[in-house]
Amino acid sequence: MSEKTQLIPGNTLITKTPEEGRALAVKMARLIIKITQPDAKARERMRPTYANDAAMLIAIGQTVATEFATIAQANNYWK
Template sequence: MSSDLIPNNSLIVATPEEGRALAMKMARLIVKAAQPDAAIREDLREIYSQNAGMLLQTCQIVATEFATIAAANNYWRN
């Protein structure tokens, strides 16, 4: 696979805000890895943008990624 699914090969970030941004990026990367054809992804975007259930599933994927990142960062506690 040519794309890095974990940017910079690390889940360690300085803040929860950076963790959330990383979670969103990781969710986008897995979609790109699962469907490498950009034209097909663009066509599918119209479908899921109109479907509340699919949008909620997207939120769940990001939340799961964020939970993983938060755990890796010991919930940003010293």
């Protein structure tokens, strides 16, 4: 498949394990930030801000939880 994927690595929601599914959720959340702010330096400047702000860390957790819900369902919860 030659389609350039910039939003979902591997162009699939299917993973071998829950751990890999969780890592995919984290990556998918980050890639949305990347296309909204494509400037790598600008993203880098924000890192100390959110990494030391409890409210933002919690908000990141909320987004990852929402992405993971979709991935977990796609994988039938790896049952």
